[in-house]
Amino acid sequence: MPKLKRNESEERATDFVESLDRGLRLLQCFGTTAGPMTLSDLARAADLPRATARRMLFTLQRGGYVSGDGKLFSLTPHVLTLAASYLRSNQLVAVLQPVLDRVATAANEISSLAVLDGDDVVFIARGSPARVFSGGLEIGYRLPSFCTSVGRAMLGQLDDAELAARLTA
Structure with missing residues (x-):
C-alpha cells in the first residue's frame, strides 16, 4: 500500500523529538555559570518544569554525561565525547x-x-x-x-x- 505524502510542516512536526531537544537544552545550561548547579536553577535556565528537568538529569547521569548528588549537578568529562565526535568527523x-x-x-x-x-x-x-x-x-x-x-x-x-x-x- 502506498504511503500518503505528508506536507512539509507535518513532516517537521513528526520528525522533531521534543525530549531530545529538552535534554540538549539542559546540557547547554551548564555553560551559563561556573560550578555545579541545582535542579531548580537548571530547570529555570532551560525553561523546563522541575519534574521534567529532574528526569532529564537522571537520564543524563545514567549516560555518564552528568554527575550529581540529587541536589547539585555538574557535567562530567564524558560530554567531551560529543565535541570529539564532531572534530573527528x-x-x-x-x-x-x-x-x-x-x-x-x-x-x-x-x-x-x-x-x-x-x-x-x-x-x-x-x-x-x-x-x-x-x-x-x-x-x-x-x-x-x-x-x-x-x-x-x-x-x-x-x-x-x-x-x-x-x-x-
Whole structure:
C-alpha cells in the first residue's frame, strides 16, 4: 500500500523529538555559570518544569554525561565525547590541522580555524608554536561574528541577501 505524502510542516512536526531537544537544552545550561548547579536553577535556565528537568538529569547521569548528588549537578568529562565526535568527523579539521601547525610555526604565532554557526564564529582547530603561551580562544570558543576579524571576513563572503537576512534576524 502506498504511503500518503505528508506536507512539509507535518513532516517537521513528526520528525522533531521534543525530549531530545529538552535534554540538549539542559546540557547547554551548564555553560551559563561556573560550578555545579541545582535542579531548580537548571530547570529555570532551560525553561523546563522541575519534574521534567529532574528526569532529564537522571537520564543524563545514567549516560555518564552528568554527575550529581540529587541536589547539585555538574557535567562530567564524558560530554567531551560529543565535541570529539564532531572534530573527528569534520574533514575540514583533519585536512587543515597540518596547515595550521605549519603557519603557526612559520609565523611564530597562534593560528586558528573557525566556522560560522548561526551568528557566531566557533573555533574548531588551532595551531600553536611550542613556545607560545595561550590563554585565549580555545577550540569550541564562540564569539559573535561581527566582533571578530575572522567573523567579519566570513560575513564578507556572504551575498547581500544572506547578509541582510542575518543582520535583520
